[in-house]
Amino acid sequence: MDAQSRKIIHIDMDAFYASVEQRDCPExxxxxxxxxxxxxxxxVVATCSYEARVFxxxxxxxxxxxxxxxxxxxxxxxxxxxxxxxxxxxxxIFHNYTDFVEPLSLDEAYLDVTAIGNERxxxxxxxxxxxxxxxxxxxxxxxxxxSYNKLxxxxxxxxxxxxxxxxxxxxxxxxFLDRVAIGKFYGVGKVTEERLRQMGVHxxxxxxxxxxxxxxxxxxxxxxxxxxxxxAVDARPVQNDRIRQSIGKEVTLSADTDxxxxxxxxxxxLAQAVASALLRRRVRGRIVVLKVKFRDFEQITRRxxxxxxxxxxxxxxxxxxxxxxxxVLRDKVxxxxxxxxxxxxxxxxxxxxxxxx
Amino acid sequence: MRIVVxxxxxxxxxxxxxxxxxxxxxxxxxxxxxxxxxxxSLILTGYNLEFGFEVTVTATDNQDVPMIQIExxxxxxxxxRYLLDIVRKLPHTLVRIDxxxxxxxxxxxxATYTLNGLDPREYPATQEIADDRGFAISxxxxxxxxxxxxxxxxTSESRPVLTGVLWxxxxxxxxxxxxxxHRMATQGTEVETLRDYALIESIIPGKSLQELAKSLPTxxxxxxxxxxxxxxxxxxxxxxxxxxxxxxxxPDLSRIIPQAFKTSITIGIKSLQDCVERAxxxxxxxENQIIxxxxxxxxxxxxxxxxxxxxxxxxxEPNTFEGEDMVLACNAxxxxxxxxxxxxxxVLIQFTSPGSAFTLTPTATSTHIQLMQPxxxxxx
Numbered sequence: 171m172d173a174q175s176r177k178i179i180h181i182d183m184d185a186f187y188a189s190v191e192q193r194d195c196p197e198x199x200x201x202x203x204x205x206x207x208x209x210x211x212x213x214v215v216a217t218c219s220y221e222a223r224v225f226x227x228x229x230x231x232x233x234x235x236x237x238x239x240x241x242x243x244x245x246x247x248x249x250x251x252x253x254x255x256x257x258x259x260x261x262x263i264f265h266n267y268t269d270f271v272e273p274l275s276l277d278e279a280y281l282d283v284t285a286i287g288n289e290r291x292x293x294x295x296x297x298x299x300x301x302x303x304x305x306x307x308x309x310x311x312x313x314x315x316x317s318y319n320k321l322x323x324x325x326x327x328x329x330x331x332x333x334x335x336x337x338x339x340x341x342x343x344x345x346f347l348d349r350v351a352i353g354k355f356y357g358v359g360k361v362t363e364e365r366l367r368q369m370g371v372h373x374x375x376x377x378x379x380x381x382x383x384x385x386x387x388x389x390x391x392x393x394x395x396x397x398x399x400x401x402a403v404d405a406r407p408v409q410n411d412r413i414r415q416s417i418g419k420e421v422t423l424s425a426d427t428d429x430x431x432x433x434x435x436x437x438x439x440l441a442q443a444v445a446s447a448l449l450r451r452r453v454r455g456r457i458v459v460l461k462v463k464f465r466d467f468e469q470i471t472r473r474x475x476x477x478x479x480x481x482x483x484x485x486x487x488x489x490x491x492x493x494x495x496x497x498v499l500r501d502k503v504x505x506x507x508x509x510x511x512x513x514x515x516x517x518x519x520x521x522x523x524x525x526x527x
Numbered sequence: 528m529r530i531v532v533x534x535x536x537x538x539x540x541x542x543x544x545x546x547x548x549x550x551x552x553x554x555x556x557x558x559x560x561x562x563x564x565x566x567x568s569l570i571l572t573g574y575n576l577e578f579g580f581e582v583t584v585t586a587t588d589n590q591d592v593p594m595i596q597i598e599x600x601x602x603x604x605x606x607x608r609y610l611l612d613i614v615r616k617l618p619h620t621l622v623r624i625d626x627x628x629x630x631x632x633x634x635x636x637x638a639t640y641t642l643n644g645l646d647p648r649e650y651p652a653t654q655e656i657a658d659d660r661g662f663a664i665s666x667x668x669x670x671x672x673x674x675x676x677x678x679x680x681x682t683s684e685s686r687p688v689l690t691g692v693l694w695x696x697x698x699x700x701x702x703x704x705x706x707x708x709h710r711m712a713t714q715g716t717e718v719e720t721l722r723d724y725a726l727i728e729s730i731i732p733g734k735s736l737q738e739l740a741k742s743l744p745t746x747x748x749x750x751x752x753x754x755x756x757x758x759x760x761x762x763x764x765x766x767x768x769x770x771x772x773x774x775x776x777x778p779d780l781s782r783i784i785p786q787a788f789k790t791s792i793t794i795g796i797k798s799l800q801d802c803v804e805r806a807x808x809x810x811x812x813x814e815n816q817i818i819x820x821x822x823x824x825x826x827x828x829x830x831x832x833x834x835x836x837x838x839x840x841x842x843x844e845p846n847t848f849e850g851e852d853m854v855l856a857c858n859a860x861x862x863x864x865x866x867x868x869x870x871x872x873x874v875l876i877q878f879t880s881p882g883s884a885f886t887l888t889p890t891a892t893s894t895h896i897q898l899m900q901p902x903x904x905x906x907x
Binding site (some may be wrong): 492521522523524525526527 | 685701706707710711778779780783817856858882883884898900901902903904905
């Protein structure tokens with residue numbers, strides 16, 4: 171198929187958790203609402219309403235910082251069960267249109283509608299209908315992006331928020347990308363962004379100015395990906411049957427600590443949470459990743475691959491304790507996380523190398 | 528230091544000690560070789576904090592051309608990599624090394640090299656052994672002990688003791704054993720002891736022993752072995768090898784060797800090896816490199832399959848077969864490594880059940896025994 175003939179829609183709910191809270195509690199409407207850790211506790215902002223964003227608050231910001239920026243904000247604890255239920259309704263709406271739905275999280279998904287569009291029904295019309303259907307069934311707004319690949323569709327949905335609908339046609343793709351800030355590109359995190367900025371790259375246009383050789387030299391294998399993204403080349407398919415890549419849990423401690431007993435206790439609790447999530451999804455994994463964030467917010471990860479996929483608390487706990495031994499606890503710990511990756515279905519038999527003792 | 532030494536003597540000594548020079552270390556002085564001229568001899572040392580080699584070159588009277596001539600004593604540390612490259616390429620059979628403070632001048636024929644050295648006082652001291660009495664065995668035997676066991680050590684640091692080889696001495700018998708918890712190899716030998724050792728159980732890093740084995744001659748040269756509280760020392764010819772021990776408790780292996788078997792086969796090692804190697808071609812990419820063994824009186828069928836690629840079936844005829852037919856699966860890499868360590872032409876393999884360990888030995892009464900756990904398919 172021609173690289174530009176696919177029709178991909180990216181739907182992203184607007185300030186999802188906060189909007190659900192405002193829908194369910196009329197007194198929150200029109201106010202800055204922050205869902206996440208409470209200001210006297212030590213969590214971070216999960217989502218905040220548009221009213222709160224005006225104050226410079228954004229997700230992943232420590233709740234205490236958010237409180238400093240906007241003391242009058244309404245702080246609420248997340249009600250995950252409710253969000254999950256709403257998410258299921260939304261996903262069901264998507265599936266009424268196509269089987270090619272790839273959820274990225276509770277409030278975000280890609281849809282490939284290439285097969286159902288025709289001259290009379292454009293992808294843009296489908297996106298508009300889906301937005302209306304979501305509003306009717308859940309009372310919430312979503313922003314949609316329509317284009318011919320995932321990269322552009324996602325950037326499009328981000329272009330006008332809230333309640334936006336942005337279409338990027340092949341003719342307009344490069345002009346659109348040229349104006350996008352470099353940090354908004356898929357796969358460009360803080361570190362990559364910083365390095366690109368040092369190379370004088372601030373927008374998509376700057377990125378497109380770099381040769382493949384220059385990018386490969388600076389970013390080795392990922393250089394090619396950046397080179398292609400700058401040219402709006404993104405062949406990733408929408409994967410409807412996608413098994414999740416990883417399952418993880420993390421927790422911000424109630425107080426920074428360097429007490430090993432306490433750290434190990436938290437790891438055990440996390441291992442339990444991860445193990446039950448694996449069980450629920452009927453998967454098991456071969457890689458365990460331990461994440462440790464220190465008091466100064468520096469974060470490190472350590473990973474181990476085991477020969478046979480694991481699912482139980484004991485296995486995951488043992489791996490994470492082994493990984494912890496590799497970590498130099500140079501400062502007090504703020505956050506701990508465990509995730510299990512390289513998942514596979516748990517109901518197939520697996521080969522086990524038996525042990526002598 | 529002012530010395531004249533034969534190029535080949537020096538090169539041989541350097542090549543031996545360089546085996547202990549680390550490729551990565553936090554102590555830069557260890558990238559060097561410690562060279563010391565005493566009034567009688569030249570002593571070269573390479574060391575990586577885990578193990579080390581020391582070679583002593585002494586002038587002996589009965590030589591037409593003396594191996595070494597020491598004009599002035601002294602010591603220096605010179606970077607191993609450059610020193611080796613230089614000595615290897617020297618044009619003349621004799622080499623003169625003079626040092627001035629921390630600079631060494633190496634002359635041979637018309638070539639002159641000046642190398643910046645490191646301070647020998649920074650080089651970590653290697654422990655002296657108080658009592659030089661120990662076990663005596665031939666180098667060839669020592670080499671066998673290591674080569675038939677060290678391959679079974681673990682490469683994972685999750686249980687450090689398993690990266691080592693257990694040396695056990697009891698009642699005149701020295702036994703080396705290694706296991707990575709999936710397979711085990713053990714080899715014993717009678718030794719003469721000059722000291723009144725009681726029971727010894729020490730764990731020596733497998734990696735250092737493998738380096739030792741490479742430098743042992745394959746003849747009857749006597750190797751003297753001393754096991755101390757903190758280190759192992761093996762001296763042979765003009766070489767001393769020393770290694771740290773691994774601390775910790777080694778798992779009890781005394782009860783894991785099965786005594787009764789359901790199926791026993793003897794089979795030519797070479798033909799079995801070839802067969803397993805071919806069958807393993809498809810198993811290579813799977814995690815445990817799984818091959819299936821179908822044991823039948825008439826033939827041993829070995830197969831492997833990969834859902835994506837295909838299937839291989841091979842068979843080999845056993846020399847003898849006693850007991851029941853059996854089907855089991857095992858790791859091809861383990862089996863091949865095990866077969867490689869078995870001396871002689873035939874191997875005796877004895878099975879109890881598809882889910883329990885089988886043994887590999889040269890003969891039923893051998894002091895070399897290997898144990899291997901099969902792999903099983905399970906639903907979990």
